Amino acid sequence: MTLSRGCILCHQGAKLVLFVTGRCHRTCWYCPLSSERKGTDTVYANDRPVDIPSQIIEEAENMSALGTGVTGGEPLLCLDKVTAYCRLLKEHFGPEHQIHLYTGKAPTDEELAAMQGLVDEIRLHPPQECWEKIAETDYIISAQHAKAMGFDIGIEVPALPGLEHLAAALPYLDFLNINELEWGDTNAYAMRERGYELADNLHNAIEGAKGWAEELCRHEKVHWCSSAFKDSVQLRERLKRIAENTARxxxxxxxxxxxxxxxxxxxxxxxxxxxxxxxxxxxxxxxxxxxxxxxxxxxxxxxxxxxxxxxxxxxxxxxxxxxxxxxxx
Known part of the structure; x- marks a missing residue:
């Protein structure tokens, strides 16, 4: 299994999380986004609200960030903001500052061109309803164009039934990440409605989610990211980096x-x-x-x-x- 560059830095806790908007064109029932952020245009660098762009650089320096993950909502709904922030980060830290971006869209050639040289890695999130025919979707066309334009390209989705269909996308991708499905305040009703339950009392992982991913995880391009890992390793390592730079x-x-x-x-x-x-x-x-x-x-x-x-x-x-x-x- 080969991890993407973005994932390697996440494992080290070295990625700034840049939340650019809570707006989204989709209404995924499993979305874990908090009610505080959903639908708003407040920008966050890690968990800090951003009023002026320089605060993004300040937060990145506080944790000695080696890269940034751009997320939302749907970041491509505010493409100008994304490119401005990514340019700011690249100019301040240098071209080696690795930036990955999550999107639920299949980026157009125009959107890809706007991000060239600013975003290094794109993580597509196709909706569950299109997985069965993923090879026939615009996501694969977009992935091919992105790869030709020099982006690292992958798919990142939560563990849901039907994951095995995404095997058809693997020839067009550099990686495929599966996140363990997690219970949250805003998706709790939808989880109960579908009969899902927590796997244990320690984490937010859903019972059975790992089983849905088992077949696909046999492929060398596929990486499983557990709820426990996010809590006990990724967040902890990021906090350590911040503490070492800011503690009195x-x-x-x-x-x-x-x-x-x-x-x-x-x-x-x-x-x-x-x-x-x-x-x-x-x-x-x-x-x-x-x-x-x-x-x-x-x-x-x-x-x-x-x-x-x-x-x-x-x-x-x-x-x-x-x-x-x-x-x-």
């Missing part, structure tokens, strides 16, 4: 790429303790805000009886990301 001297980086630190809130009891801590701690080993002081978590736990006020330990995604756990001390 007193943040502890965990094996999962999250950061841990202590918080003491100001107030009647906390003010006096905060003043003592500021005098005792080394410069750079704490940060003061209007309502709190943040410092090494072990300082709070080791001197919990001496430090008065509301205090707790926070574990969160790096660079101001989502809070994973808040533990009172």
């Amino acid at each position: 001297p007193f943040d502890e980086i965990t094996e999962d790429g999250t950061i841990v630190y202590g918080v003491l809130e100001f107030g009647e009891d906390g003010d006096a303790s905060a003043e003592i801590l500021k005098r005792e701690l080394e410069p750079g080993s704490f940060e003061v805000f209007s309502d709190r002081i943040e410092l090494p978590w072990w300082i709070l736990t080791e001197s919990s009886t001496d430090v008065k006020g509301n205090k707790y330990v926070i574990e969160r995604y790096p660079n101001g990301g989502m809070i994973v756990e808040l533990t009172p001390v």
